[in-house]
Amino acid sequence: MKLPRFLTKYWLLAVPLGAVFLWYLVYPSHQILALEDPDNGELLSYLPVTDGDHFQIKYTHSIHLSDVNEEYRVQGGRLYPYQLIYEDTGVGMPANAEAGQTFTMDDGKYIISNLQGSTDKLYLTIGAVKANHQIIFNNTSYSLQANIGPGETIAIKTRNVNHWMLWKGDRLHE
Secondary structure, three states, X not given: OOOOHHHHHHHHHHHHHHHHHHHHHHOOOXXXXXEEOOOOOOEEEEEEOOOOOEEEEEEEOXXXXXXXXXXXXXXXXXXXXXXXXXXXXXXXXXXXXXXXXXXXXXXXXXEEEOOOOOEOOEEEEXXXXXXXXXXEEXXXXXXXXXXXXXXXXXXXXXXXXXXXXXXXXXXXXX
């Protein structure tokens, strides 16, 4: 069966446009900070990021009951520790900087900066009682207890995803 001429013209346009749209849906062109299940890699929640972005993991120390901020920079698919800010030394917290790091005190808080190294993945168990784990990104705080659940273990890493994953994924909520 031969198609009418006007339908043939539209098919010649529809096929390339359909291919471009399919490519748009499936090509992994967006970098995210993925919070995933460490056992199976299932994406639990995410934040869109770009190279050079900074984020913080903030929590209440279980013994000192004071805030701790761990700051990271995203670069080239890796997480670089940037700075550690806390209020009390002692159990679980450093009393000084290591070689190459800077240890200062400002407004009653200890700050260790110039942290070295990088990692492709951070593991975190979300506190169930006092920890109040949060991710702070672009001056917005996201509660991990509310978004993922207390007592859950997660892996935090960068990942490139496509538009389809962004549309169906669960972005972190304030």
